[in-house]
Amino acid sequence: MTSFGHDFPFDPAYGHTLDELTAVPAPPAPDGFADFWRARYDAAREVATGPEIGPVEEERDGVRVHGVTYTSVGGVRLGGWLALPVEGAAAEVRHGFVMGHGYGGRQEPGPAVPLPLPSSAAILPCVRGMGARGLVPGIPEVPDGHVLHGIESRDTYVIGDCVADLWCAASALGELVPELAGPGRLGYLGESFGGGLGALALPWDDRFGAAQLTVPTFGNHPLRLTLRCAGSGESVRGYHREHPEVVEVLRYFDAATAAGFVELPTLVAAALFDPSVPPPGQFAVHNALAGERGLLVLPAGHFAYEELARDVAGLVAARRAFFGKWLG
Structure with missing residues (x-):
């Protein structure tokens, strides 16, 4: 461990060893799970x-x-x-990426640039309700x-619409860069948050050829x-205490359950210690993956x-090698 x-009033390692974490299972899929998502x-x-492109905001x-x-x-x-790519020609684009964000959204592209592979294009969406460019009245x-x-x-849970926002972002990228519109190109x-959304989105969309999920939530x-x-899961726990029937809704939004339908190569970076996203849920996503999978164990998340800087650099290198193998 x-x-x-x-200073947290609980153990962010939750008393689990690595061996125990790699054995955490996924809940079974409820009736109609796959049909619901398809x-x-x-x-x-x-x-x-x-999609509409605005002016250049930065170049690096x-x-x-x-x-x-x-x-x-x-x-x-x-x-x-x-x-x-700086060259600007679609012919120069060989790879495409959709990049989800954490809870709280993104206010700028941030460390998503540089991209995992050269000759790539990427869309960095702000899903509804999140970040500077995703605000929606009422959410x-x-x-x-x-x-x-x-x-x-x-049918009304915002998480389902946030997953759809990622699918629509992929559609927008394919329209802007037609060379990326085929199966397995992304x-x-x-x-x-973006890791959990990704696990829910990936099983049903053949435009994606590989994925990398870091400290994924909703598992x-x-x-x-x-x-x-200390994360959003505590809010759900509080709601559940007053509304125990919510478990039936949550069954359809379980990232570990969805991972059992993910057949594309997926690298998961999961943490041993994480106050915001409990590690057992993170590892449950990895453990359930149905296809080629890789695991990078992080000392801590959030x-x-x-x-930390050394380990982030290691994750970036591992991500580059992973996508180079499966998308290169």
């Missing part, structure tokens, strides 16, 4: 995303970063960023409120409901420690 000095995917693919590491907007399900217009932007929005029903990256909800944390 990894242990760090901390129907949502089909609806998202019908959306005319109408071989790409020009533009603002971008596109339409998602329900007619919601979302924003984000689009990274294109809370604060994670503790966002994670509960529409949770009364599987890679997905997501951390924390094994029945277990998460028993584990105190927590600053002395060797």
Whole structure:
């Protein structure tokens, strides 16, 4: 077990050894799980995303970063960023990436640039309710409120629409760079919130050829409901105490359950110590993956420690090698 000095009133390692973490199972899929998600995917693919590229906002590491907007399900217009090779010619683009973000959204492209592979394009969407370019009236932007929005029903829960926002972002990227529109041409990256959304999105979309999920959330909800944390899961735990029937909704939004349907190569970076996303849920996502899988064990997630920069550099290198193998 990894242990760090901390001020949390609970153990962010949850008393688990690595061997125990690699044995955490996924909950079984509820009736109609696959049909539910395939129907949502089909609806998202019908959306005319109408992407629009804004002016260049920055240029670095071989790409020009533009603002971008596109339409998602329900007619919601979302924003984000689009990274294109400096040469600007679509013929130069060999790889494409959709990059999810953590809870709280993104205010700028940040460390997503440089991209995992050269000659790549990427879309960095802000899903509904999140970040500077994803705000939507009526949807809370604060994670503790966002994670509960529409949770009364599987058909209204905001997490389902956020997954659709990723599918529509992939559609927008394919429209802007037609060379990336075929099956298996895209890679997905997501951390924390974006990791959980990715696990839910990937099984149904053959445009993705490989994925990398870092400290993914939403894994094994029945277990998460028993584990105190400092992240959005604590808000769900509080809601569950007053509304125990919510477990039936959460079954359809379990990233570990969905991982059992993920057949594309996937690298998971999971932490031994994490106050915001309990490690057992992270490892449950990895353990359930149905296809080629890789595991990178991190000492900690959502927590600053002395060797963090070194470990981030190791993750970046591992991600580059992984995508080079499966998308190169």
